[in-house]
Amino acid sequence: MPDALTVALSVDALGPRLTGIGRYCLQLTERLPVRMGASNISYFRGDHWLDDPQALLQDNWRPERRAVWRRQYENWQRRRKLQGTIVHSPNYFLPEWAERGVATIHDLSVFLFPETHPAERVRAFEQGFERTLARATKLITDTETVRQELIAMFGVRPDRVLAVPLAASTAGLKPDLARLQGLDLRLDGYILCVSTFEPRKRIAELVRAYAALAPAIRARFPLVLAGASGWRNDALMTEIEAAATDGTVRLLGFVDEPTLGALYAGAALFVYPSRYEGFGLPVLEAMAQGAPCLIGDAACLSEVAKGAARIVQPDDLDAFANGLLEALEDASWRCAASTAGRAVADTYSWDKCISETIEVYRSAAR
Known part of the structure; x- marks a missing residue:
């Protein structure tokens, strides 16, 4: 140089x-x-x-x-x-x-x-x-x-x-999975979404699709929401608080880097339903830690994931709920998606x- x-x-x-x-x-x-x-x-x-x-x-x-x-x-x-x-x-x-x-x-x-x-x-x-x-x-x-x-x-x-x-900044890092115990979470026992809480991310649609799942599924796989508060989210936060009353929706807010790495690595499923992204860095970070990914139909998310994630239409509540259920019940797909996601993350x-x-x-x- x-x-x-x-x-x-x-x-x-x-x-x-x-x-x-x-x-x-x-x-x-x-x-x-x-x-x-x-x-x-x-x-x-x-x-x-x-x-x-x-x-x-x-x-x-x-x-x-x-x-x-x-x-x-x-x-x-x-x-x-x-x-x-x-x-x-x-x-x-x-x-x-x-x-x-x-x-x-x-x-x-x-x-x-x-x-x-x-x-x-x-x-x-x-x-x-x-x-x-x-x-x-x-x-x-x-x-x-x-x-x-x-x-x-x-x-x-x-x-x-x-x-x-x-x-992915998480690539190659060994997660401290003991942090999950402090959050009362089980390895491979929760759905994770990491995102700023703002309208474009379609978190409200995720909460509604999750609520449509059977109580037994929600009890087995709580929905964990991590990320900083954004803007225009008063109605969203009210909806999340209402959904959290039975304990199956967990709002963590912003978490530090070691905790974030552990959350990615321990998730049964990572969900990123954003309407539009320029890249979607959380998807790549989740893949780098082996989390199988379910993503929204934004074009750049497909570009970044390179075929290693399932795609859903979050504006269709029934289709979104079915996508969640199918991903959670298909253990063989989740195993394959974990391997494929790591391979994709390694190309960046x-x-x-x-x-x-x-x-x-x-x-x-x-």
């Missing part, structure tokens, strides 16, 4: 409770310095520059307080020194001061399903997204599905955008993702 190639990486997606985009950003901060040299990578969040981006993972992180004029002057000086540096935003938007750079576009759900997003986010995309597209030298998507959507919807030249798949790697990302940087620098 030539020393002349330097990168300024936005780390606004990092925080104590990582989403899928945050997990992607964390991998960039951990692996790019190893591949490119630490002195060739700088990090910023808004108008703050950081020496250690992983400090953002701590609950008590606060930006250093400086007078506004001093911060503006220091930022101006730093940006002057960044002449020729590739600015990379892993979270859609290039900063306004970046005249060129690379932006990762994870999905187009704000445009395809605006009703599933907060109004302020929709406005932000309407006001700033196309400005980023115009200034970005190169664009990255997580899947070919979203790459084709970006080309079709916004007229992006195909040579400007490359699909760079993500990978963060090393490959980083290598392809660096190639995008090189192309943008030409």
